[in-house]
Amino acid sequence: MTDTILNREPTPGVSVDAEFLARWSPRAFEPTPLRPEELNTVLEAARWAPSCFNAQPWRFAYVHRDSLAWPDWLACLVDANRAWAQHGSALIAVISRSEYERNDKPAPTHSFDAGAAWMSLALQAAKLGLITHAMQGFDQSLVRNTLSVPEVYDIPALVAIGFPGQLEGLPKELRQREAPSSRKTLNEIVFENNFEEMQL
Numbered sequence: 001m002t003d004t005i006l007n008r009e010p011t012p013g014v015s016v017d018a019e020f021l022a023r024w025s026p027r028a029f030e031p032t033p034l035r036p037e038e039l040n041t042v043l044e045a046a047r048w049a050p051s052c053f054n055a056q057p058w059r060f061a062y063v064h065r066d067s068l069a070w071p072d073w074l075a076c077l078v079d080a081n082r083a084w085a086q087h088g089s090a091l092i093a094v095i096s097r098s099e100y101e102r103n104d105k106p107a108p109t110h111s112f113d114a115g116a117a118w119m120s121l122a123l124q125a126a127k128l129g130l131i132t133h134a135m136q137g138f139d140q141s142l143v144r145n146t147l148s149v150p151e152v153y154d155i156p157a158l159v160a161i162g163f164p165g166q167l168e169g170l171p172k173e174l175r176q177r178e179a180p181s182s183r184k185t186l187n188e189i190v191f192e193n194n195f196e197e198m199q200l
Contacts, residue, residue: 010180023126024180025133027084030165033066034089038128042161043092045124051113055102058117059095061147065162072146077158078137083171085135089162093147094118094134096154111156118157125161133160 010021043060051057063073065088073091074082085091096114100107122132134157143155167175 010183013186019123019126021180023122023132026131026164026178027133027174028165028167028170028178029084029087029089029131029160030163030169031065031087032089032163034064034130034162038130039064039090039161041128042121042124042130046117046121049113049117049120051116052107052109053100055097055100055107055110055113057097057107057110058114059097059153061093061095061149062090064090073158076138076143076146077135078139081135081137084169084174085133085160087162087165087169088133088160089130090160092121092159092161093143093149093155094157094159095147095149096156097152098154099152111154114156118159121159129163130161131164134158135160 010024012021039062043062046058046060047056049056049058063069070091074086077085094114094117096110098107098110099105118134122134125132136157138158140155143149143158147155149155167178170178
């Protein structure tokens with residue numbers, strides 16, 4: 001049996017907790033159902049993310065692979081994503097309210113806050129031995145209609161979640177990409193005092 005990922009270990013510039021390196025975005029899924037308690041655990045982790053004014057703008061919709069709605073959700077994905085996401089255990093829609101519920105005024109940090117919830121979800125999934133892959137490659141209008149999402153909510157991502165699979169389950173062109181990606185160095189993304197002092 002072949003390895004589930006290629007031998008490309010992430011290398012941090014400075015020491016960080018291993019959980020941040022363990023989380024990455026595979027595409028090789030094993031088409032195995034997810035237990036309700038597993039899904040509830042990752043969603044509970046997302047629930048405790050921080051948000052501006054504690055507004056908690058995130059919402060999550062999901063579908064299990066054995067659901068009658070599964071084909072409708074898959075139909076929302078672009079072909080390249082559907083090719084591998086169809087083997088996931090579930091799909092989760094990350095949904096974010098663009099206005100505060102308390103006064104219907106614009107919530108400028110709603111996507112930032114929803115991103116924090118997604119990261120909490122992804123880290124918890126990794127601790128359970130699950131893999132996640134967030135996608136933007138989907139038909140926004142079709143997702144909105146399929147899930148009956150009101151216009152006050154944005155849909156920044158769909159997430160495939162499930163169990164690690166084998167490389168053979170991927171299209172050939174994706175197999176060489178099935179490994180953790182590299183990252184820019186701190187010198188490329190961090191600056192002190194003002195933006196002009198960033199090392200370009």
